[in-house]
Amino acid sequence: MQNDRTGESLLFLTDEQLRQGIEAMFFAYRGFTADPDRILEKYKYGRAHHRAMHFINRVPGTNVSNLLNILGVTKQSLNRVLRTLIEDNLVILKVGPKDRRERHLYLTDIGRSLEKQLSTAQSHRMREAYRQVGPDSVAGFKQVLEAMMDPKLHITYKKLRNS
Amino acid sequence: MQNDRTGESLLFLTDEQLRQGIEAMFFAYRGFTADPDRILEKYKYGRAHHRAMHFINRVPGTNVSNLLNILGVTKQSLNRVLRTLIEDNLVILKVGPKDRRERHLYLTDIGRSLEKQLSTAQSHRMREAYRQVGPDSVAGFKQVLEAMMDPKLHITYKKLRNS
DNA sequence: TTGGAATGTCAACAAGACTGACTTAAAACA
């Protein structure tokens, strides 16, 4: 691919460059989660609640097993989170219209408003970063991230794009 | 927002683009940690052990409070992890030569060998990703990540570069 | 010499992940 048989530098593949990438991921992920975390704390929720709400908002009416695949956790773990979100009237379950074993998940108005608050905070940081570096760097950013995903999750990610 | 002052497109700043970036971070981070996690499991360690070993390897002789700043956890949390690493002879403490309150941290040979194993696995995935996308995308990737860091952590990150 | 910094430790707690076993309801199948 870009691997350079033609004389251009492969310096970007040195151990030092890779190490920098690893550390950049570590530090950036902290920034990535910091703003929503502060908001969640006020409501006594955690990152797991945020993730669930994010994807329920993204795929309204998703059933539980689909959400489990996206999140990559066990149903016991998801269930604890969903239970509190339902109790607090942020999420509602609807019995599947075709297959009545399924439970379809939706955000309520309150849920949508909290999700909006969280995604606004998180997007704000990302927008600033995007703005600082410009469209070409953003394209590169996404390409590297996509190439780092497990193949199954990459497919999941791409499905979300065109849904 | 979308208003285009200079003529070039600002489509890369749409809500949809930002949402994609958020989801890409989420899915990519899963891939980023997956390989080391599998190795750690065999040794009954966790991600926290990996992180500590990574930065002790990166900054040999660092003292505890410096490591606490890098990792962003409480000393109680770090201490539990360090204690097991020291018990298992992966890390050694040396009393600070100037200030004898300080404890300077080093990996042992065994510690270095496990760290090597972990970073090899993690680097392998990153190298493949880098190779697939090429140097320009890698540069963009790093720029966005840097722009997403909290300012203090950005400084920490840059200090690690030239140490 | 005293105050404060660096470190470590004990205890208690909570979030969020896991495994394993089991139930219920409903669909699918034979």
Next chain:
DNA sequence: TGTTTTAAGTCAGTCTTGTTGACATTCCAA
């Protein structure tokens, strides 16, 4: 029809990793 499989939920127990708060030790520096 009867059996099996699937989707979801639940109960119980465990583990890692984070948190607070309180307190002890050591020792540098004003």
